[in-house]
Amino acid sequence: MKNYKILLSAAALALASCGAGNSNSGNADSTANNADSTVQQDAPKTIYATMQIADTVKMGEPVNLKFTVYNPADTASKFLKWHTPFEPPLSKYVDVKGENGQEANYKGAMAKRMMPPPADSYIKLAPGDSTSATVDLAKTYAIEKPGKYTVVYNSAGVSGLTVKDSVSFMYVK
Known part of the structure:
Protein backbone atom coordinates (compact mmCIF):
# COMPACT_ATOMS: atom_id res chain seq x y z
CA MET A 1 0.00 0.00 0.00
CA LYS A 2 2.89 2.33 0.81
CA ASN A 3 4.37 1.79 -2.72
CA TYR A 4 0.96 2.59 -4.21
CA LYS A 5 0.90 6.00 -2.46
CA ILE A 6 4.43 6.80 -3.62
CA LEU A 7 3.59 5.79 -7.19
CA LEU A 8 0.37 7.82 -7.15
CA SER A 9 2.22 10.88 -5.76
CA ALA A 10 4.92 10.59 -8.42
CA ALA A 11 2.31 10.33 -11.20
CA ALA A 12 0.46 13.40 -9.88
CA LEU A 13 3.69 15.36 -9.68
CA ALA A 14 4.65 14.37 -13.24
CA LEU A 15 1.25 15.38 -14.59
CA ALA A 16 1.34 18.69 -12.74
CA SER A 17 4.76 19.52 -14.13
CA CYS A 18 3.56 18.98 -17.72
CA GLY A 19 1.55 22.20 -17.57
CA ALA A 20 3.97 24.18 -15.41
CA GLY A 21 5.66 25.91 -18.35
CA ASN A 22 2.36 27.05 -19.86
CA SER A 23 1.25 30.18 -17.98
CA ASN A 24 -1.82 30.40 -20.23
CA SER A 25 -3.00 26.81 -19.75
CA GLY A 26 -6.66 27.82 -19.70
CA ASN A 27 -6.34 29.25 -23.22
CA ALA A 28 -4.40 26.50 -25.02
CA ASP A 29 -6.11 27.03 -28.37
CA SER A 30 -5.13 30.70 -28.43
CA THR A 31 -1.54 29.88 -27.54
CA ALA A 32 -1.31 27.22 -30.26
CA ASN A 33 -2.74 29.58 -32.86
CA ASN A 34 -0.33 32.34 -31.90
CA ALA A 35 2.62 29.95 -32.11
CA ASP A 36 1.49 28.74 -35.55
CA SER A 37 1.13 32.26 -36.92
CA THR A 38 4.55 33.24 -35.56
CA VAL A 39 6.15 30.24 -37.26
CA GLN A 40 4.42 31.07 -40.55
CA GLN A 41 5.47 34.72 -40.42
CA ASP A 42 9.05 33.87 -39.53
CA ALA A 43 9.35 30.91 -41.92
CA PRO A 44 12.64 31.01 -43.82
CA LYS A 45 12.61 31.73 -47.52
CA THR A 46 13.75 28.54 -49.21
CA ILE A 47 15.09 27.66 -52.61
Whole structure:
Protein backbone atom coordinates (compact mmCIF):
# COMPACT_ATOMS: atom_id res chain seq x y z
CA MET A 1 0.00 0.00 0.00
CA LYS A 2 2.89 2.33 0.81
CA ASN A 3 4.37 1.79 -2.72
CA TYR A 4 0.96 2.59 -4.21
CA LYS A 5 0.90 6.00 -2.46
CA ILE A 6 4.43 6.80 -3.62
CA LEU A 7 3.59 5.79 -7.19
CA LEU A 8 0.37 7.82 -7.15
CA SER A 9 2.22 10.88 -5.76
CA ALA A 10 4.92 10.59 -8.42
CA ALA A 11 2.31 10.33 -11.20
CA ALA A 12 0.46 13.40 -9.88
CA LEU A 13 3.69 15.36 -9.68
CA ALA A 14 4.65 14.37 -13.24
CA LEU A 15 1.25 15.38 -14.59
CA ALA A 16 1.34 18.69 -12.74
CA SER A 17 4.76 19.52 -14.13
CA CYS A 18 3.56 18.98 -17.72
CA GLY A 19 1.55 22.20 -17.57
CA ALA A 20 3.97 24.18 -15.41
CA GLY A 21 5.66 25.91 -18.35
CA ASN A 22 2.36 27.05 -19.86
CA SER A 23 1.25 30.18 -17.98
CA ASN A 24 -1.82 30.40 -20.23
CA SER A 25 -3.00 26.81 -19.75
CA GLY A 26 -6.66 27.82 -19.70
CA ASN A 27 -6.34 29.25 -23.22
CA ALA A 28 -4.40 26.50 -25.02
CA ASP A 29 -6.11 27.03 -28.37
CA SER A 30 -5.13 30.70 -28.43
CA THR A 31 -1.54 29.88 -27.54
CA ALA A 32 -1.31 27.22 -30.26
CA ASN A 33 -2.74 29.58 -32.86
CA ASN A 34 -0.33 32.34 -31.90
CA ALA A 35 2.62 29.95 -32.11
CA ASP A 36 1.49 28.74 -35.55
CA SER A 37 1.13 32.26 -36.92
CA THR A 38 4.55 33.24 -35.56
CA VAL A 39 6.15 30.24 -37.26
CA GLN A 40 4.42 31.07 -40.55
CA GLN A 41 5.47 34.72 -40.42
CA ASP A 42 9.05 33.87 -39.53
CA ALA A 43 9.35 30.91 -41.92
CA PRO A 44 12.64 31.01 -43.82
CA LYS A 45 12.61 31.73 -47.52
CA THR A 46 13.75 28.54 -49.21
CA ILE A 47 15.09 27.66 -52.61
CA TYR A 48 12.43 26.64 -55.17
CA ALA A 49 11.97 26.10 -58.90
CA THR A 50 9.48 26.98 -61.62
CA MET A 51 8.82 25.46 -65.03
CA GLN A 52 7.84 27.18 -68.28
CA ILE A 53 6.82 25.71 -71.61
CA ALA A 54 5.28 27.11 -74.79
CA ASP A 55 1.48 26.97 -74.91
CA THR A 56 1.57 25.26 -78.32
CA VAL A 57 4.25 23.01 -79.82
CA LYS A 58 4.13 21.65 -83.39
CA MET A 59 4.77 17.95 -83.84
CA GLY A 60 8.40 17.30 -84.76
CA GLU A 61 9.66 20.46 -83.06
CA PRO A 62 11.49 20.52 -79.72
CA VAL A 63 9.31 20.47 -76.60
CA ASN A 64 11.50 22.87 -74.62
CA LEU A 65 10.93 22.98 -70.88
CA LYS A 66 12.64 25.86 -69.06
CA PHE A 67 13.46 25.03 -65.45
CA THR A 68 14.48 27.97 -63.24
CA VAL A 69 15.73 27.73 -59.66
CA TYR A 70 15.41 30.75 -57.36
CA ASN A 71 17.08 31.52 -54.04
CA PRO A 72 14.99 34.22 -52.31
CA ALA A 73 16.92 33.83 -49.04
CA ASP A 74 19.43 36.24 -47.55
CA THR A 75 22.11 33.55 -47.56
CA ALA A 76 23.62 31.30 -50.21
CA SER A 77 21.88 27.99 -50.78
CA LYS A 78 22.51 24.89 -52.85
CA PHE A 79 20.52 22.13 -54.49
CA LEU A 80 21.35 18.70 -55.85
CA LYS A 81 21.38 18.80 -59.66
CA TRP A 82 20.44 15.12 -59.87
CA HIS A 83 16.91 14.65 -61.25
CA THR A 84 16.83 18.12 -62.79
CA PRO A 85 17.58 19.55 -66.26
CA PHE A 86 20.93 20.75 -64.90
CA GLU A 87 22.47 17.40 -65.80
CA PRO A 88 22.20 15.23 -68.91
CA PRO A 89 19.00 13.15 -69.03
CA LEU A 90 19.80 10.40 -66.52
CA SER A 91 16.45 10.08 -64.76
CA LYS A 92 12.71 10.51 -65.11
CA TYR A 93 12.27 13.67 -63.06
CA VAL A 94 8.99 14.83 -64.63
CA ASP A 95 5.74 13.08 -65.41
CA VAL A 96 4.33 13.93 -68.84
CA LYS A 97 0.65 13.00 -69.15
CA GLY A 98 -1.84 13.38 -71.96
CA GLU A 99 -5.31 14.78 -71.36
CA ASN A 100 -6.65 11.22 -71.07
CA GLY A 101 -4.30 10.61 -68.12
CA GLN A 102 -2.01 8.35 -70.15
CA GLU A 103 1.62 8.90 -69.21
CA ALA A 104 4.14 9.42 -72.01
CA ASN A 105 6.81 6.72 -71.77
CA TYR A 106 10.23 7.81 -70.57
CA LYS A 107 12.88 6.68 -73.05
CA GLY A 108 16.01 8.18 -71.49
CA ALA A 109 18.74 6.69 -69.36
CA MET A 110 18.26 5.72 -65.72
CA ALA A 111 21.40 6.29 -63.63
CA LYS A 112 22.32 4.52 -60.42
CA ARG A 113 23.94 6.87 -57.95
CA MET A 114 26.59 6.64 -55.29
CA MET A 115 25.56 7.98 -51.94
CA PRO A 116 26.25 10.44 -50.53
CA PRO A 117 26.37 12.73 -53.57
CA PRO A 118 29.81 14.17 -54.29
CA ALA A 119 30.31 17.91 -53.78
CA ASP A 120 30.30 18.61 -57.55
CA SER A 121 26.72 17.29 -57.73
CA TYR A 122 25.43 20.46 -56.09
CA ILE A 123 24.79 23.88 -57.57
CA LYS A 124 25.23 26.86 -55.25
CA LEU A 125 23.09 29.98 -55.64
CA ALA A 126 23.95 33.34 -54.14
CA PRO A 127 21.27 35.18 -52.13
CA GLY A 128 18.55 36.51 -54.43
CA ASP A 129 20.04 34.75 -57.46
CA SER A 130 18.52 32.32 -59.97
CA THR A 131 19.71 29.91 -62.64
CA SER A 132 17.94 28.24 -65.56
CA ALA A 133 18.30 25.19 -67.76
CA THR A 134 16.26 24.14 -70.78
CA VAL A 135 15.61 20.55 -71.83
CA ASP A 136 13.84 19.11 -74.90
CA LEU A 137 11.26 16.68 -73.49
CA ALA A 138 10.75 15.17 -76.97
CA LYS A 139 14.22 13.62 -76.73
CA THR A 140 13.44 11.65 -73.57
CA TYR A 141 9.67 11.16 -73.59
CA ALA A 142 7.49 9.46 -76.19
CA ILE A 143 5.30 12.46 -77.01
CA GLU A 144 3.80 11.22 -80.26
CA LYS A 145 0.10 12.04 -80.46
CA PRO A 146 -1.52 15.46 -80.82
CA GLY A 147 -3.30 16.70 -77.73
CA LYS A 148 -2.89 18.51 -74.45
CA TYR A 149 -0.02 17.38 -72.20
CA THR A 150 0.71 18.27 -68.58
CA VAL A 151 4.21 18.22 -67.07
CA VAL A 152 4.66 17.69 -63.31
CA TYR A 153 7.99 17.73 -61.47
CA ASN A 154 8.28 14.53 -59.42
CA SER A 155 11.76 14.65 -57.85
CA ALA A 156 11.63 17.12 -54.97
CA GLY A 157 12.75 14.34 -52.63
CA VAL A 158 16.01 13.94 -54.55
CA SER A 159 16.98 17.46 -55.60
CA GLY A 160 15.53 19.31 -52.63
CA LEU A 161 13.63 21.62 -54.99
CA THR A 162 9.92 22.20 -54.83
CA VAL A 163 7.94 23.12 -57.92
CA LYS A 164 4.49 24.30 -56.91
CA ASP A 165 2.71 24.25 -60.27
CA SER A 166 2.56 21.99 -63.29
CA VAL A 167 2.74 23.30 -66.86
CA SER A 168 0.69 22.29 -69.92
CA PHE A 169 1.06 22.55 -73.67
CA MET A 170 -0.89 21.63 -76.78
CA TYR A 171 0.95 19.30 -79.16
CA VAL A 172 -0.44 20.02 -82.65
CA LYS A 173 0.09 18.88 -86.25
